[in-house]
Structure formats: structure tokens, C-alpha cells
Amino acid sequence: MAAGAALEPMTRATAEEIAARNLEAATDEFTLVVERHRPQVFRFLLASTRDVDLAETLTQECFLKAHRNWGSFRGESSAMTWLMRIAINLQKDHWRNRRMQFWRHTQTNSVDMEDAGEWLPSGESSVERQLLAREQVSHVWAAVKGLSERQRTVFLLRYVEEQELSEIARATGLSEGTVKAHLSRAVTKVRTELGRQQ
């Protein structure tokens, strides 16, 4: 009994220490996740919105939400897939709010498709080829703009983030078959847009 009483404060201290250590470890872990995935999440949101400021704001919101729910992340999917899921939902909420409160932002900060196409690294051999590549990229942007929200998300996750269909399905909450169908329609639209250019 006496021994038990003596042990009690020590046990409590150990539990607190463990909790503190766990919290520290979780913070370190989350810091690593932010460092590793932040550029990727930002890139996806930038490609989806074509608005640098908005993409930054949504990226910050995404990681804030992820930080709040980090404890509930059970690792069933990769951290990247989990973050993408949050980013996709935030983006959806944003467009929904924007539609409801369109009078708040009368003008969009979205970059023009041709300006977005200007960001092609000069890896092409000749000036003509570079110009052609830029033009093609602009046409892809035009096609992406015309895609539905889901088609755009699936298309960008596949061809910009180079994710597997299964990963896309997990991130979007759709079945693999639906992802395939959306992707196929998106690619057809891109192909048609490129065909119009020729």
C-alpha cells in the first residue's frame, strides 16, 4: 500500500512526460509533412485556381486544418493523399462561397491562360518549337478552363501531380471507375481543343 502510494506521483510524471514527448514528436512529424508537401499542395491549388494569392491562402488553410486534425490522421492513406483531400474540399467550399457571395469579389485575380502558358522552361531546341509548345500549353489551359470541377481536379492530379488512379480515387472520394471516366472525358476535351489549333 505504502509502496503504491510512493509510486503514484512517479507514474503521473511519466505519463505527462510521454504525452509531452508524443506531442513533440507529432509536431516534428507535422513539420516534416509541411516541408515535404506544401509546394505540391500549392501547385495543385495554383493550377486549379490560376490565382497565386488565392492558392496561397487555400494552402495555408489546408495546413491549418491538417494541423488541427493531425491527431485523427490514422495513416490509412499517404499524408499527401490526405492533404489533397483537404485541399480539394477547401477549393470546393471556396467556389461554393464565391458563387453565393459573388458581389464580394467582383473581379477575379486569375491569371490569363496565355500568361499561364508563358511559364514554359526553355528546354525546347528552337524558337519555333518553343513558340509551338507555348501555344499548345495555352490550348491545354483553355481546355482545362472548360472542364467541370471534378474533371479538372482529376486531370490535374493525373497529369500535373502524376498520381495513380487509385490515389486520385482516394483523394477525391470517387471510385476508380468514375475517376477513369472523368479522366477520359477530360483528355478528349483537351485533344479536341488541340485539334482546333491545328
Add this chain to the structure above:
Amino acid sequence: MNFGKNIGVERSERSRQAASGASHIEDLALEQTLKNFRMSVVAWSDAAYSRPRTVTQTVRRRSWRLVAGGALGCALLAGGVAGVGYERHQRQEAARIAAARVVEQQRLVREQQNLLREEQAKAEDEDLLSKVDSDVSREVPSAMEPLAQLMAENERQ
């Protein structure tokens, strides 16, 4: 007959191969375009991600814009109200001037009519007096009638 059939099969096979070759080339072109698209997004995203952050400036600029917008809005509102007031005052003034002009014109017409009436009355009086004068000068009292007749006979002779 069989030979002809074989030629037909060969032709259709060749056209199928040609079609599949064309679609393969198309796929390669699309693949290359999508690769370029990805590179473009990555380059743009990298540049945007590593750009210097100007959060404070943006906020300041936005608040400055808000203040400027508010001030401009107030100025426009005040200007509008003042404009409406000024216009109303101008209208009232113009109406007052027009009314004064009408009154003045009526007064002048009345004066002219009075003058005309006075002149007419004067002329009528003068006519009457001259008629009376002539009538009085021609008529002779009955007592003087024989004398007047004599004077007339003398004049005839």
C-alpha cells in the same frame, strides 16, 4: 477470287496499321503536350512559391484602397447631393426671374394701354370743343337775323 480477297484483306490490314500508326503519333504528340503543360505548371508554381512575400504590404494596400474607396464614395455622394441642391436652387431662381419678367411685361403693357386711352380721350375732347366752336361761330341770334341778311345781300351785289 481468293487472290483478290487476299489483296482486300491486305489493304484493310494496311489501312488499319496506318490508322493505328497515326493515332500512335497523335498520342505521342498529346503526351508531349501534356508533359510541356506539367513543366509549365511546375515552373510557374516554383516561381510563385519562392517569390518574396508581401503580406503586410498587400494588407496595407488593401486597407489604403478601402479608405480611398470610402473617401471617394463619400465625396461622390456629397457631390451628388450638392449638385441636386444646386440644381434645385438654380431652377427656383430661374422660375423667380421668369415670373418677375412676366410681371414687368404686364406692367409695361398696362402703362401703354393707359397712355393710349388718355391720348384718345384728349383727342375726343379737342374734337368736341372745335365742333362747338364752329357751330357757335356760324349760328346768329334771331334778333340779329335781318342784319345778317342785309350783309349777305350786300356781299352778293
